[in-house]
Amino acid sequence: MGKAARLDRSAAAELRTRLLDWYYRNRRDLPWRRGPDPYSIWVSEIMLQQTRVATVIDHYRAFLRRFPTLASLAKAREEDVLAEWSGLGYYRRARMLHKAAQFVADHLEGKLPATAEGLRALPGIGAYTAAAIASIAHGEAVAVVDGNVERVLCRLSGWELGSRAGGAALKRQIDALAGQLVDPVRPGDFNQAMMELGATVCLPRNPQCLICPIAGECKTRGEHKKPLRPRMLSREVGYALSVRMRRQPGSHGREVLLEQRPATVTVMPGLWELPALAEANVPEGELRMTVRHAIMQVNYYVRIRTVFEDDVPALTAPAGERRWVPLAEAGGMALTGLTRKVLTRAHLLARAPLDAITPQREPEMV
Numbered sequence: 001m002g003k004a005a006r007l008d009r010s011a012a013a014e015l016r017t018r019l020l021d022w023y024y025r026n027r028r029d030l031p032w033r034r035g036p037d038p039y040s041i042w043v044s045e046i047m048l049q050q051t052r053v054a055t056v057i058d059h060y061r062a063f064l065r066r067f068p069t070l071a072s073l074a075k076a077r078e079e080d081v082l083a084e085w086s087g088l089g090y091y092r093r094a095r096m097l098h099k100a101a102q103f104v105a106d107h108l109e110g111k112l113p114a115t116a117e118g119l120r121a122l123p124g125i126g127a128y129t130a131a132a133i134a135s136i137a138h139g140e141a142v143a144v145v146d147g148n149v150e151r152v153l154c155r156l157s158g159w160e161l162g163s164r165a166g167g168a169a170l171k172r173q174i175d176a177l178a179g180q181l182v183d184p185v186r187p188g189d190f191n192q193a194m195m196e197l198g199a200t201v202c203l204p205r206n207p208q209c210l211i212c213p214i215a216g217e218c219k220t221r222g223e224h225k226k227p228l229r230p231r232m233l234s235r236e237v238g239y240a241l242s243v244r245m246r247r248q249p250g251s252h253g254r255e256v257l258l259e260q261r262p263a264t265v266t267v268m269p270g271l272w273e274l275p276a277l278a279e280a281n282v283p284e285g286e287l288r289m290t291v292r293h294a295i296m297q298v299n300y301y302v303r304i305r306t307v308f309e310d311d312v313p314a315l316t317a318p319a320g321e322r323r324w325v326p327l328a329e330a331g332g333m334a335l336t337g338l339t340r341k342v343l344t345r346a347h348l349l350a351r352a353p354l355d356a357i358t359p360q361r362e363p364e365m366v
């Protein structure tokens with residue numbers, strides 16, 4: 001296929017048929033595929049942005065148990081929504097989901113728009129999510145183009161993905177081809193089939209071309225050219241892990257010292273984390289663990305030091321409100337991904353029952 005070429009009608013029809021047949025025989029049984037409820041499809045699509053399917057499944061079920069309808073989400077306090085989102089990361093998604101639910105409840109009589117165009121007008125819903133909801137829940141023939149679909153279409157067409165020169169033009173070509181291919185009768189299934197193919201067969205590395213249902217139309221049949229990834233930077237930081245026995249009369253168990261990030265910071269405002277050490281360079285004898293934590297292009301090498309309560313003031317640098325939190329409740333709070341990772345690796349974390357979540361100060365919206 002040349003750069004500007006399109007599949008002819010019969011080739012496109014053949015590709016749709018083979019892809020859909022494959023999808024109906026091979027699709028994974030995922031909880032958000034059980035019905036056409038626009039609200040639950042919306043929640044799943046937002047969770048699946050930047051988070052792996054295996055991680056999303058349990059969070060999706062718990063989130064819908066806690067907020068089963070758009071109305072229940074709209075009525076919830078933001079701190080409870082963030083707490084339920086904890087473990088998925090990228091909390092801005094949860095804030096935007098919550099805001100959009102409130103907008104729909106207040107201005108649209110609680111009903112999500114049925115078209116991709118109407119959905120795109122809502123805060124936090126971009127072209128991808130709007131197309132997913134409109135095609136899956138309402139049968140609108142619009143194409144969903146995520147990273148997986150881009151990869152499949154580039155390989156199918158022999159295009160080089162992500163070259164800086166002509167990146168926008170290539171994106172337009174990909175969108176045009178996706179729009180041409182989407183099945184007019186079963187657009188929701190077709191879109192899910194394309195995403196499923198990208199997620200399970202046309203993998204970024206080691207694509208399974210020998211079992212691919214559209215290999216007959218594919219120009220590349222293997223990995224395609226793409227630009228080299230930017231080099232990762234590395235940084236060293238340190239955090240204090242301070243645990244004490246509970247002080248309240250008649251109470252049992254242990255508490256961990258957590259600090260709330262100020263509502264005014266741009267990164268993860270209002271989330272709870274371990275207090276930062278004043279000095280990241282932890283003496284070898286005091287080192288509890290080192291955790292690698294990647295954010296964007298930076299690998300953080302995080303040194304965790306066990307700090308006794310009396311030593312906290314001298315060894316840490318306060319940046320926000322601190323609180324001793326019972327370990328049984330910490331899991332239900334809106335923790336940063338790094339703090340959740342550290343507490344989990346230290347075998348300190350238990351997910352709190354939903355009604356036992358520590359009251360928190362309302363974080364500011366971003």
Ligand code: SF4
Pocket residue numbers: 152155156201202203207208209210212213214215218219220221222223
């Ligand atoms: S034949 Fe291979 S490269 Fe082409 S779409 Fe299928 S899995 Fe991807």
